[in-house]
Amino acid sequence: MTVPEEAPPIALSLSGITKRFGxxxxxxxxxxxxRRGEIVALLGENGAGKTTLMNILFGHYVADEGEVxxxxxxxxxxxxxxxxxxxxLEAGIGMVHQHFTLAENLTAFENIVLGTAPLLSAxxxxxxxxxxxxxxxxxxxxxxxxxARISRLSVGEKQRVEILKAxxxxxxxxxxxxxxxxxxxxxxxxxxxxxxxxxAQGLAIVFISHKLAEVLAASDRIAVxxxxxxxxxxxxxxxxxxxxxxxxxGHEVTMSRREPQAAGEVLLALSAVTCGEGRDTVSDIGFxxxxxxxxxxxxxxxxxxxxxxxxxxxxxxxxxxxxxxxxREIRAHDAADMIRAGVARIPEDRHRDGVVGAMSxxxxxxxxxIRSSRYQRFGFxxxxxxxxxxxxxxxxxxxxxxxxxxxxxxxxxxxxxKIVLARTLDASPSVVLAAQPSRGLDIGATGxxxxxxxxxxxxxxxxxxxxxxxxxxxxxSDRIAVIHRGRLSPPRPAEELDRAAVGLMMAGQxxxxxxx
Amino acid sequence: xxxFEPREHVSPxxxxxxxxxxxxxxxxxxxxxxxxxxxxxxxxYGLMAKGAFGSAFAMSELLARATPLIFTGLAAAVAFRAKxxxxxxxxxxxxxxxxxxxxxxxxLALPGPLLIPTVILAGALAGGLLMLIPALLKVRLGADxxxxxxxxxxxxxxxxxxxxxxxxxxxxxMGWPQSEPMLDEAMLPKLMDRMxxxxxxxxxxxxxxxxxxxxxxxxxxxxTRAVGENPEAARHxxxxxxxxxxxVALLSGGLAGLAxxxxxxxxxxxxTADLSPGxxxxxxxxxxxxxxxxxxxxxxxxxxAGVFVGADSMSxxxxxxxxxxxxVVATSLICVxxxxxxxxxxxxxxxxxxxxxxx
Numbered sequence: 001m002t003v004p005e006e007a008p009p010i011a012l013s014l015s016g017i018t019k020r021f022g023x024x025x026x027x028x029x030x031x032x033x034x035r036r037g038e039i040v041a042l043l044g045e046n047g048a049g050k051t052t053l054m055n056i057l058f059g060h061y062v063a064d065e066g067e068v069x070x071x072x073x074x075x076x077x078x079x080x081x082x083x084x085x086x087x088x089l090e091a092g093i094g095m096v097h098q099h100f101t102l103a104e105n106l107t108a109f110e111n112i113v114l115g116t117a118p119l120l121s122a123x124x125x126x127x128x129x130x131x132x133x134x135x136x137x138x139x140x141x142x143x144x145x146x147x148a149r150i151s152r153l154s155v156g157e158k159q160r161v162e163i164l165k166a167x168x169x170x171x172x173x174x175x176x177x178x179x180x181x182x183x184x185x186x187x188x189x190x191x192x193x194x195x196x197x198x199x200a201q202g203l204a205i206v207f208i209s210h211k212l213a214e215v216l217a218a219s220d221r222i223a224v225x226x227x228x229x230x231x232x233x234x235x236x237x238x239x240x241x242x243x244x245x246x247x248x249x250g251h252e253v254t255m256s257r258r259e260p261q262a263a264g265e266v267l268l269a270l271s272a273v274t275c276g277e278g279r280d281t282v283s284d285i286g287f288x289x290x291x292x293x294x295x296x297x298x299x300x301x302x303x304x305x306x307x308x309x310x311x312x313x314x315x316x317x318x319x320x321x322x323x324x325x326x327x328r329e330i331r332a333h334d335a336a337d338m339i340r341a342g343v344a345r346i347p348e349d350r351h352r353d354g355v356v357g358a359m360s361x362x363x364x365x366x367x368x369x370i371r372s373s374r375y376q377r378f379g380f381x382x383x384x385x386x387x388x389x390x391x392x393x394x395x396x397x398x399x400x401x402x403x404x405x406x407x408x409x410x411x412x413x414x415x416x417x418k419i420v421l422a423r424t425l426d427a428s429p430s431v432v433l434a435a436q437p438s439r440g441l442d443i444g445a446t447g448x449x450x451x452x453x454x455x456x457x458x459x460x461x462x463x464x465x466x467x468x469x470x471x472x473x474x475x476x477s478d479r480i481a482v483i484h485r486g487r488l489s490p491p492r493p494a495e496e497l498d499r500a501a502v503g504l505m506m507a508g509q510x511x512x513x514x515x516x
Numbered sequence: 517x518x519x520f521e522p523r524e525h526v527s528p529x530x531x532x533x534x535x536x537x538x539x540x541x542x543x544x545x546x547x548x549x550x551x552x553x554x555x556x557x558x559x560x561y562g563l564m565a566k567g568a569f570g571s572a573f574a575m576s577e578l579l580a581r582a583t584p585l586i587f588t589g590l591a592a593a594v595a596f597r598a599k600x601x602x603x604x605x606x607x608x609x610x611x612x613x614x615x616x617x618x619x620x621x622x623x624l625a626l627p628g629p630l631l632i633p634t635v636i637l638a639g640a641l642a643g644g645l646l647m648l649i650p651a652l653l654k655v656r657l658g659a660d661x662x663x664x665x666x667x668x669x670x671x672x673x674x675x676x677x678x679x680x681x682x683x684x685x686x687x688x689x690m691g692w693p694q695s696e697p698m699l700d701e702a703m704l705p706k707l708m709d710r711m712x713x714x715x716x717x718x719x720x721x722x723x724x725x726x727x728x729x730x731x732x733x734x735x736x737x738x739x740t741r742a743v744g745e746n747p748e749a750a751r752h753x754x755x756x757x758x759x760x761x762x763x764v765a766l767l768s769g770g771l772a773g774l775a776x777x778x779x780x781x782x783x784x785x786x787x788t789a790d791l792s793p794g795x796x797x798x799x800x801x802x803x804x805x806x807x808x809x810x811x812x813x814x815x816x817x818x819x820x821a822g823v824f825v826g827a828d829s830m831s832x833x834x835x836x837x838x839x840x841x842x843x844v845v846a847t848s849l850i851c852v853x854x855x856x857x858x859x860x861x862x863x864x865x866x867x868x869x870x871x872x873x874x875x
Binding site for chain 2: 313314334338339345347354355357358367368370375376379380381
């Protein structure tokens, strides 16, 4: 899209924003202008300062230097009072957080109106509010059942409620933090269509993302942040993936490639496995994982893949069906048994399940094997062996930390993931279970994860890759199966599938029936 | 407006200074109460210090009072490390004392060198097994151990009263609800002539060292810390979380039980239902003041014991109620909790209007 001859008026202007947290500079002299009717993507790796910048805009943080100015109703730019979300709301800035801020036990309508009217007169104002909302829904195309309880809505619907909430407060600037993180590919497309329609009506929109494809597809302009500085501000039309990736990381990027390789014998076989109740279940799942292959399991979060991962991690026992590891039936549900059986488990939530944040890097590296004779004698810890192991793992996995005795919590997500990789993959496992292994990681760390998984495959391990990132699945997987509402489609060679088909299956439309 | 911002790095100095400042703050708050009672504040604290440290007798009293507090402090510290909230130290203390008395009043005919260890073991086992009940309820049924351990205290104390009025009542006790006296061979030796401080203190110090080594240097302690800090990650890493909770429960209850053993076998010689003036609860304050460090528990126990002993002596001298000690203990818990906030967060005062912060 080209900039029109006469650019529309500026709706929001950030100038010279600097924010420091102790020694860390999260934002350094960032300028960003946003015009009416424009969609700007704020692109950057984790820790680049995207969310900090938006939190300053919305008054959650106060910038050390710099100023935010917002166009008033008459179009003149007035400074926004820092550190006051209330002032931001008054000035017409609406923010949709990554983690929704909705009251689950109230209806959509109540959530939207909550806080806009005094409690006592809420009932009186309700008719007018309802009319205003109906009009908003008609204009924006964001349709939700206003009387449904939030807890009953899907993630996509909750997001629509969040956006309506912002529009209801007469937002002229809409900020969305990683809006597609929880959406299906289909829902993401719908979202961006809606955003385009809203922009056409004059709304100024900023969305934060680290996904190159959607940034290119959905925005008019792309601002790239790296290490807190704005390194580029370009029309989307002038960008391509390679260029953006390099702007984000600051150096050339090479993607791991999967070399063709024949799969070996069956390592892990599930047949008719059922487990769990409620939303996160697996029902009647079956597949066979072979040596030297990566089996991708695609699916939108909340469709049972978390339960599948817990099952294979030894945290849960199936209610029926059987799981065989190298031909031997697994009955116990004990993580220690799975570790002994040679299953490396990379958990989805690495902060919750992957590391003990308050313990040191070294302790987290040995935690799975703490009872082995390598690290203890008569129950007393062998500190020398533990420290040696840390030095070795920190070097070979390039874990960026002050040393083995550093507290794991202080490390970045990518480095925490490297601890998990070093701990699990160095034991030469026969089966690797990687649940959302690159979620939330930057390009560099994602590349490391992918390289390690491909190495494990090259060594003859069978890898299960649970992911919702189609790029990742197609780049790494030999075969792909889709999980939807707890049911798993038969795995098919990745070459026979395309992104559109997998995207549809993730949304529950079984095109493979037609194709098969 | 006041803002709290998390600190990225907490210096060890700040960690050590916080409880010291908290203790001083507690004494400062208590001075308001002294002043309100119409007594001279400085003189009162002078008398307190003298009562706690001023003589060999005072020191003996201080150490005798610190002994049970070290045990109950360790019991709380070890449990809290695993995030097992054992509020039942008081009940476990009584269970330990009851078992010690049951064994030590002649139920077992053992020679002295065997009898004392048996008494100690029985007390520890009774406290440990008592704590195992809420721990099992927690891991099997998800029952909140704060509630169950707290309520068990009353159950146990009522049970002790029942035993003292019934089967264990001393026939020679002139009708008082108290147990038969312990055999002389079952009593812990005194450390000094005509002083009340007894060998339980040595046992408490050894226990503190033992717990320190256990937590810092063993696989067992490693697993306890992992489970306490992040049970999900511990389970995922194959650590037996349930077994760890149960082991911690046994140890914690056992330590509290030893506090009871020391009180009956070291000091009183028989059991009454008012054996403990709340040592089990004060142990929680001791553990919090100590930052859950076993070595810190010894220091904190000496402080709290000093407050109790000193307040007793002061109240005799100038007539300020010795409830003052309870006030200091309670305030110091509040102060240490608040100081924990200052250790973890930076406070920034934000002037309204500009929104700019000043540190």
